[in-house]
Amino acid sequence: MFGFKRKPQRNRSEFETLTLEHMDALYGAALRLTRSPKDAEDLVQDTFLKAFRFFDSFEKGTNIKAWLFKIQTNTFINKYRRKVKEREVADTPAEDVVLDRFVSSEQVRALQDPEGDFFGKLLSDEVVEALDQVPVDFRMVVILADIQGFSYKEIAEIVGCPVGTVMSRLFRGRRILQKHLYEYAIQEGIISPEVDEAGDAIDLDSYRERRKKTA
Amino acid sequence: MECREVERLADLSLDGEVSAGEQAELEAHLMRCAECRARTTTLRWMHDSIRAKLQDSVDGLEPPAGLKDRICTELRVEGGAAPGTAWRAALPLSMALAVVAILSWSRSHAPSLDPEETVDRHTQNMMPEVRARGGEQEVQRYIQKQLGHPVELPQPDDRNLRLVGARVSHLDNADAVHLLYDHRGARISVFANPKRGNMAMPASFSRRLVEGRPYLVGSHRGYNVVATERDDVVYRFVSDVDGAELVRIAASVQP
Incomplete structure (x- = not known):
């Protein structure tokens, strides 16, 4: 027979003191991630239980909020993402547009119009509705960066991918979100579309490569 | 620029x-x-x-009333788990079954044998996070690192059954060890996680007794699934090998 050493007694009150204050933030992120209040509640509950079970592995003095978000994100990926993806395939249009210009000349013109303070006038609900249409892999990093204010490095750690992947997902996720809102504005007649010229391909890597050589 | x-x-x-x-x-x-x-x-x-x-x-968004209370109640249940309810790692199995996760578990969810989830984990065809190259030691080390518990792996007696590797997975709201086996070229997934009450049997499954022990046997999405329990641990076998053969393999791990 074989056995294992019992874990040291975990301190529940210490756990609660450290973690419960982050419940609102975790729930807010879970709601935008799952887009379902019921799933969000389940996800947050799973996250706290899991965090408590792994509490011994939390290194005191490190960022507990990022640690909790890492657990929540992992739990989401393992348990809910498939469900959410299926729902998204069913009810959102395919994101097949190549977003090759970060801000089109058309947008610059339309949005510089003094009458067109469109993004400033947007309601929170309208922005949230547009965010919910962003595919989940991109939405996840937008939530972590723009709602929770995590750094690229923290997001990479939370999501478990390289910083470069975080940058490109964030870039693309934001462009999709801006595009949805821009199209919403046109649809609502708030701004009028103009014909745009084709844009050049974006190229961060080659810039940094060249910079390194000349440095 | x-x-x-x-x-x-x-x-x-x-x-x-x-x-x-x-x-x-x-x-x-x-x-x-x-x-x-x-x-x-x-x-x-x-x-x-x-x-x-x-x-x-x-800003100012609050979780639904009751969520915090529910979480605190669950934490009390978790924190107060009596020693006898923790995962028993002593498994008299004659096969390299890793003992799992031990992190004690939530008793608030009814356990279920969800064939969809089980088959899904098998068909995701995830790479093992650790490979049993030179033997089982690496698998042992990995499981201990992941779960925080030393685990001893008995040797399989079926010579055709080869442990390929392992990874930590998630089944039925609990951490599970996912062991990957090769059986004459066929891939077999074995999941082990804590038992949390009597499993609800899917309608399409049947109960079979082999040497006095019950096995739940069924198929889902073209994969055969066999589930059995030992000492508070639930084992699920998933593969596309023949159902009767899979039961035989599952039975070969009896003490």
Whole structure:
């Protein structure tokens, strides 16, 4: 027979003191991630239980909020993402547009119009509705960066991918979100579309490569 | 710097994620180039507006009443688990079954044998996080590292059954060890996780007795699934090998 050493007694009150204050933030992120209040509640509950079970592995003095978000994100990926993806395939249009210009000349013109303070006038609900249409892999990093204010490095750690992947997902996720809102504005007649010229391909890597050589 | 390089860098600059040198070069370009200046101004303005609205949307947002109480109740149940209810790692199995997770578990969910979830984990065809190259020691070390418990792996007596590797997975709301086996070229997944009460048997499954022990046997999405329990641990076998053969393999791990 074989056995294992019992874990040291975990301190529940210490756990609660450290973690419960982050419940609102975790729930807010879970709601935008799952887009379902019921799933969000389940996800947050799973996250706290899991965090408590792994509490011994939390290194005191490190960022507990990022640690909790890492657990929540992992739990989401393992348990809910498939469900959410299926729902998204069913009810959102395919994101097949190549977003090759970060801000089109058309947008610059339309949005510089003094009458067109469109993004400033947007309601929170309208922005949230547009965010919910962003595919989940991109939405996840937008939530972590723009709602929770995590750094690229923290997001990479939370999501478990390289910083470069975080940058490109964030870039693309934001462009999709801006595009949805821009199209919403046109649809609502708030701004009028103009014909745009084709844009050049974006190229961060080659810039940094060249910079390194000349440095 | 060229215009087409500005946009990615401008985005990074919004987040304060550019180096000082890059920031200086970006600003120098924007001084010279009216078009990029207009674009980045619009970008910053869109970005700031959207970010502010997104933050408004969660500002003061509170989880539904009762969630906090529910979590605290569950934590009390978890924290107060009596020693006897923790995962028993003593498994008299004659096969390399890793003992799992031990992190004790929630008793609030009814256990279920969800064939969809089980088959799904098998068909995801995830790579093992540790390979049993030289033997089982590496698997042992990995499981101990992942779960925080030393685990001893007995040897399989079926010579055709070869342990390929293992990874930590998640089944039925609990951590599970996913062991990957090769049986004459066929892939067999064995999942082990804590038993949390009597399993609900899917309608399409049947109960079979082999040497006095019960096995739940069925198939789902073309895969055969066999489930059995030993000492508070539930084992599930999933493969496309023949159902009767899979039961025989499952039975071969009896003490």
